[in-house]
Amino acid sequence: MPTILYESQHITLNTHENLLDGLERAGVEAPSSCSSGICHGCMAQALSGTVPPDAQRGLTDHQRRLNYFLTCQCYPEADLQFTLAGNLNARTAATLVDKRVLNQRVLRVRLQAEIDWRAGQHIILWRTPTRGRTYSLASTPEEGFLELHVRRRPDGLVSHWLEHQLGIGEQIQISPATGDTYYSPAMPGQPLLLVGTGTGLAPLSGILKQALNDGHHGEIFLYAAAGEPHQLYLCDELNALAEHHRDFHYYPVVHRNQNNLPNLLQGDLVDLIPRRHPKLRRFLVYLCGAPTMVEALQKYCFFNGAYMEDIFIKTFSPASKESPAA
Ligand code: FES
Missing domain, CATH: 3.40.50.80 (Nucleotide-binding domain of ferredoxin-NADP reductase (FNR) module)
Structure with missing residues (x-):
């Protein structure tokens, strides 16, 4: 049984349990959003030990070299000590500059933030330090704001809060834009x-x-x-x-x-x-x-x-x- 240390706290995992679930079961308020390896909101950094290769799938070479990994995709087979500090430090404040209901199902939200992005990538909006939701970016950098199309849900952790509570001019924490779904043609004439x-x-x-x-x-x-x-x-x-x-x-x-x-x-x-x-x-x-x-x-x-x-x-x-x- 490998030894898993979250900083200095021992984490015991059940059979077939991923690290994110194990952390939550142990009472650690671990950040997460999609739980499926897409959003990168559960990113952790190994301090020592061995990171399973699957836990680094989708990360950049730079992130891999720095031993970052995704806790929701991590099933450790060897000793591992890690921290979540980098995850929390990577966030940026964004300001809500506009919101508008587009139809019965969709709320359009516009934010301003000092981040780099490409239209089609996604960001995480953090409702609390550990609970966020992931949204795709519908605006180009040239437009100067981040536009999100939020599915309106009466019980949505973030969507309901965005629509009914967060005011124009108020701030929210966001994670950097990630994902490879953006315009990148090999040839400009490609259909x-x-x-x-x-x-x-x-x-x-x-x-x-x-x-x-x-x-x-x-x-x-x-x-x-x-x-x-x-x-x-x-x-x-x-x-x-x-x-x-x-x-x-x-x-x-x-x-x-x-x-x-x-x-x-x-x-x-x-x-x-x-x-x-x-x-x-x-x-x-x-x-x-x-x-x-x-x-x-x-x-x-x-x-x-x-x-x-x-x-x-x-x-x-x-x-x-x-x-x-x-
Ligand atoms: S919560 Fe792990 S990648 Fe989204």
Whole structure:
């Protein structure tokens, strides 16, 4: 049985228990958000011992060299001593500068903070020192603010607080922007396929804006899906962009269209994308939203011509109600 030390406190792990769960069971207020290896909010730093390689998956080379790892992905097999101090020190204060309800489901939040980011990456908003939620960035650095599309939840740890309690001008702690889902074409003429459900539109709209800002001159196809027409959002803004950029094509998609509203595609993205895009050779693909859709279309895109390294995905985490796409 390996010896696990959180600074100087002994932590005993149950069989198949990850370090984050073990810490919480031991009464340590350990920071976390997604519990699925996406947000990096549970980052710790090894002081001595051996870090399992899986606990460093998705970290930068620099972070690995400094022995950072993710407690929610860590199943130690050898002695390990670690600290959470770096996690807490890496946070930055952000100021709420605007919030607006976009529809029944989505709250748009804008923050200002001195951080570097790319549209499509994600940050964690910390409601308390140890409890945060992860949100994708819908704005480009050129816009000068961080824009988040927050899924409105009456019982949401962060979403309800953002909507009803945090005032304009008040501050919140955020973690640095992370994630590799951002605009990064090998060639500016590469066609882009952006597909999302719900607030998966947040990273996609940011990536779209960055591509247009950067003079992308390949075709761009954006499919944004919702259950019903009233759950769609940003339609006017996206239609306006499509009018001004002839290579940008915006397709709102709904499962149900009982009133037969015009200009909507109807159906399931998993069926619809293959019908409309039978060949995806050289496409750069971004898939954001429900895991079943993302996983199915990731396979489809790969088997129909897109290189795996050109397919970027971001899923809702089943472990968190407010995850990167939320
Ligand atoms: S990566 Fe561990 S809580 Fe998100």
